[in-house]
Amino acid sequence: MTDDPSRVRKRSIRIAGHATSVSLEQAFWNRLRLISAARGVSINGLIAEIDRHRTGNLSSAIRLFVLEESDRAGSDGD
Numbered sequence: 001m002t003d004d005p006s007r008v009r010k011r012s013i014r015i016a017g018h019a020t021s022v023s024l025e026q027a028f029w030n031r032l033r034l035i036s037a038a039r040g041v042s043i044n045g046l047i048a049e050i051d052r053h054r055t056g057n058l059s060s061a062i063r064l065f066v067l068e069e070s071d072r073a074g075s076d077g078d
Contacts, residue, residue, distance in 0.1 A: 031066045
């Protein structure tokens, strides 16, 4: 994963049978991949879960989810 972590990447995904695209910085895509692997779900499946609970923009909801998961993982060691 040598891509610039600040580079924005747009990816096509499918949520509830509907195609959409999401733009996120590479660092968020990388972390989302790790979280989905740890949970044993696909990235699309994880994004669908985030989508079900969001109240605003999907890209923002994904970023907030990743930050919350990172905070949670960091507090597990406390």
